Amino acid sequence: MVLLRRSSLAQLPLSLKDTRRMTLRNLRSRMLAGAVAVAMLGALAACSSESGSDETPTSASGDASASTAAPSGSNGSGVELHMTVWTSDPDSLAMFDSIGKAFVEQQPAVSAVKFDSLTLDQLDTVITTGIQSGNPPDLSWLPVEKSLEYIHNDALVDLAPALKETNGYDFEDLVPRLQERWTVGDALYGVPFSTGALVMAFNKDLYEKAGIKSPDDLIAEGNWTWDSFREISKQLHDKLGVTGYVMNDFDYKNWTRLLPILFAYGASPWNDDATQCSADSPEFAKAIQLYHDMVYTDQSAPLPGQKVDFWGGQAGATTAFLGSMNNLKDATFKYDIVPTPAGPAGDTQALGQASIVVLAAGKNKDLATEFLAFLTNKANAETMAKFYPPTRESLLSAKVLVGRSTILTEDMVQPIVDATKETGKIFPVAVDDAKVADALNRSLDTNIWKDGVDIPDALTQVCADVQPLLK
Amino acid sequence: MNRTDSGPGQAARTGIRYLVLAAVSLLLVGPVLWMVSASFKSLNEILVFPPTILPTQFRWDNYARIFELQPFGRQFGNSLLVMAAVCILTVVLSLPAGYALARVQPVASSIIFVVLLSGIFLPPEATIIPLFLLASKLGWINTLWPLIIFTAVLTTTPIATFIMRQAFLTLPPEFDEAATIDGAGRMRTMLQISTPLVRPSLASVVVISCWYSWNQFLEPLVYIRDVNLLTVPVALTRFTDTYGQPLWNVQMAATTVSVLPVLLVFFFAQRHVVAGLAAGGLKA
Amino acid sequence: MNRTDHAAVAAPARVRPPRVRPSSKNRPPRDAGRNVFGYSLLAPGVLGFVAVGGTALVWVFWLSLHSVNALSQKKTFVGLDNYVRIFHDPDMKTVFPNTAFFVVLLSVLGTVAAVALAVLLNQKLAGINFFRSAIFVPALVTMVAWALVWHFIVQPKGLLDGITGAFGLDPMPWLRGGTLTLVVFAVVQMTKNVGVNVIIMLAALQSVPEDLLEAARLDGAGAWARFRHIVVPQISPAILMVFMLMVTGSFKVFEIVLLMTGGGPGVQSSVLSFAIYHEAFELNDIGYASSLAVILFLAVLALTGIIWQLRKRFVYYESD
Structure with missing residues (x-):
């Protein structure tokens, strides 16, 4: 860089010496000298981007025995498949890489499978720009919240035919109830790889120190409800001054984290086909009232904007995805993990979900579909289950979920697995989800999350804000 | 402004001045000190209420984790690269343009000046959507190109041209005439005779364009996905655990690291920077 | 001109x-060579600017007349519908006043603060160099870093609540919307940039000829009179410059909004530039976002016109 800069500066006066009259032409070349220096800098920069858009036509897949001869390095002649994921966890990326390498071994038409890490909030923009510039990722993770939007816009490839044809895929093993958000008639637009319940973790030490009943005690009593949980959270706050309950990743911006409470009260922000707002229902009001009381009456939950870290031991309990429980590996306190409390609507769990999809705008749809079939086949699904809760009947066991985890035990996980299979409900989805969720979050934030609110009244306003966006 | 007053009134006034200066300095430097302190705390201690002023235990570990969580060194390099490129491009574009507007004044140059001036007020937010689409058509998404080219051409060059024009305007008119009479070509007059006289303004063009590109946030946020290509400001917002929860202490450590070199350079060169700028560099 | x-x-x-x-x-007449020379100097910068800027403006206007579905890549011509929508969008009743609030407050107060501090720092006090450096420190911190740090300071039960608590005050909802949040943003923005502006002013102050001040003093002009009638006209170009920097900078509140509140609660702390980003890149509503961008551009154009007029009237050297 130093060199470049020096030369670019040196060029100007040097080339001047012998010029008396400037012409447009040699002036331009002089300007170019500077521009070239800059361009070189830029080129240096661009080098590192390696946006490899392999335009090589895809050849028909050879038979598996040819694979040993096929070049498996990225310099090979095959197609490079790109898949976007929103984890940056080195362990799970390493797992995906090794599955990708195994696929390249058996499919000579593919030279490499690249997993591009990004954050979830970038996903939409990355995919839409990719489509715009004619170079979208071939595969992607997609959260269930986006399923309807993508399906309605014909952005996804129907995977069912390919998966059914794939030898040994065991299509029937996929639990139908857990695929419903991706299923339209016979078509299947995504294979869920991670279907996890929001579960509750609590800090045993804090409850002990306060000398009050813990969630374990309430479960043993058969009194594991949101009302009784509210009560112990209040006691915890009154006795120790600590926060009783903090929803992980909620921050008053992510309404789906309220779902364990909403479902327990039989509430949902809209009806089943997402055409009618139901946030003004009495059930919704009761659920919201409970949490609102915890925040503003009991002060046992954090105020909007207040940062509280359960994992560091600052709060009695949290609700989070099972996967997030890895945060407990550095915990300096004793903990337990339990299903979320029940409510008037009974015992139910809120299930988040993410699927792997093939984008219809991709250039190598067939190879991408083939890779998806490979990635989600029985053996690889079991590998992935170490990181992400599966939806295959054969893998839905506490043993698989616990895997090598040092945090989870089969005792902890068994009730959660049962709940997932039987009483779990997947997050509600709207067609225009980005806008609907944004309107819901903002409306709740404006109308609900402040002191002294008449909840049913305020929820009427919430529905007024959300309804126009539901189709 | 010199004052010749003296006596107890003067002492009181001096006292008040120090008080105001101290209060302002605290408001401006306090957050930076707090940032450094927080960067050594545990996550727990950052969030404790009432807050602690100094960490109870210094956690150097936070600093090690910066580089584990992200390729922060590389991101720092990206920032430097973009900064240097924007800076060079801006100087190359604005110096001749400013000279032309101030001293050559070809026909209709005042219209050109107004057009360029509008660029000073053209907020990047107003053009980000089409530029984003343009960048995707050019295949510039996930490259540093848009951060360099769009920024230099559209944002820094107009203001730099304005500064250079003002600087060249302050030179007496005989200047280039004399040089021309001496037989120097126009280009040579500009570069070898006039330019050295506006060096302070040139310095401020460098400072302003570096400063702008170093601070760019919206642009990399929109154009860059690959964590290896991010520049520092966006990277700072990405210090999270594997499940996307922000690691505030590491974030503060990274923020400290990002600020430290600049602060160090500033403190070593402080007298030159302030004196240099004050000596007329940023004179409009 | x-x-x-x-x-x-x-x-x-x-x-x-x-x-x-x-x-x-004495200036030589414009001749052909002069024009060629002038245009060739101007060409790279101006052509680049016009090409990129012009493309962007035409494109954004064209997009603003369409409804764009980014996912299916369908564009439907909708005429001025997006603009009509702006007028009916209840959010905009908050967003536009907020934007105007920052432009006015930051440009006026920011300029006044810079002049006042520069005058203060221009005195010969012991240790003045220390204060000059201190004031420049936030300017060296990136906006993102500054916003992150301040986010911690103003969060509920954070440092600021701790400080006000020490004076017996209740915690304040700093980031829960309303004027208070806008004021917090303004403070964060202004403290970040005041250093640069002060340096510009300081430079201008130090180039005010001493003999002019001395002459005025001998004529019996008081401190204020000297400041008003000699210093201010002398530093008026710098004041214009700072004012311009503050006006353009006032749109940069975007970063603070994004990092501290995301525009919330609701849209109470949102500004136009944030709304553009939000609609375009978070909600994928390119058409509507483009119409907002066009409005932003027009507003800025109007501002440019106003400042252009102000400049002729107030800046000393430009109009005698």
């Missing part, structure tokens, strides 16, 4: 007043 400004620059009180004749008659 007319040809006389050029000469007017050399108005008597500039740095090299005695040597300069305030006339333009």
